[in-house]
């Protein structure tokens with residue numbers, strides 16, 4: 603997926619090199635390759651010469667991304683779910699996703715009574731990894747894992763959750779464990795995991811839970827169940843998108 607994205611990127615932006623001279627060569631080459639006769643050739647060349655010259659500002663155009671997201675499996679995470687997460691984050695946030703090799707789960711986050719991992723300690727661990735890797739301040743780190751995760755709440759000492767993210771912040775985590783329960787098929791699991799990734803990364807961009815129920819926004823509170831995830835469009839509604847663009851505008 604990373605390679606595909608890179609190839610696509612090169613395909614789109616490749617001809618727009620920094621050197622304006624590089625711009626003219628591919629056009630000349632393609633114009634020369636398709637003609638069948640001398641006449642056609644003459645027309646084609648005339649057309650190419652008549653084309654307005656490219657401005658330097660266009661030649662300098664670089665791909666625009668809102669931020670980078672480092673995607674890191676904690677212990678392991680299936681490829682199809684990683685692809686679904688990457689696709690959704692690129693689509694909703696215009697981010698560049700950087701895939702990391704899997705990292706071991708930190709022992710300090712393990713909660714033996716329920717055999718699961720404390721999400722706040724996983725976030726602390728992701729903070730440390732971000733520091734170790736030299737992740738830029740405005741980039742995000744999303745941990746994805748198949749193990750069950752939980753938080754301590756006022757009411758419950760150990761409350762199982764789908765995901766957890768700092769609001770605003772740099773780190774978030776999503777677990778597929780509960781998202782696989784009663785899923786109709788694998789595509790349904792992919793949708794849920796991708797929607798949760800959009801939700802948690804939304805938190806890191808400073809998006810709180812919203813009230814865009816009618817628009818079925820992915821930033822609705824899960825309210826202790828999967829229904830709001832399952833009925834979500836998976837796409838940020840207008841209110842959340844406006845807030846995102848205020849909090850983390852696209853570069854000009």
Ligand SMILES: [Zn+2]
Nearest residue numbers: 801805811823
């Ligand atoms: Zn949330």
Ligand SMILES: [Zn+2]
Nearest residue numbers: 812814819842
């Ligand atoms: Zn919303």
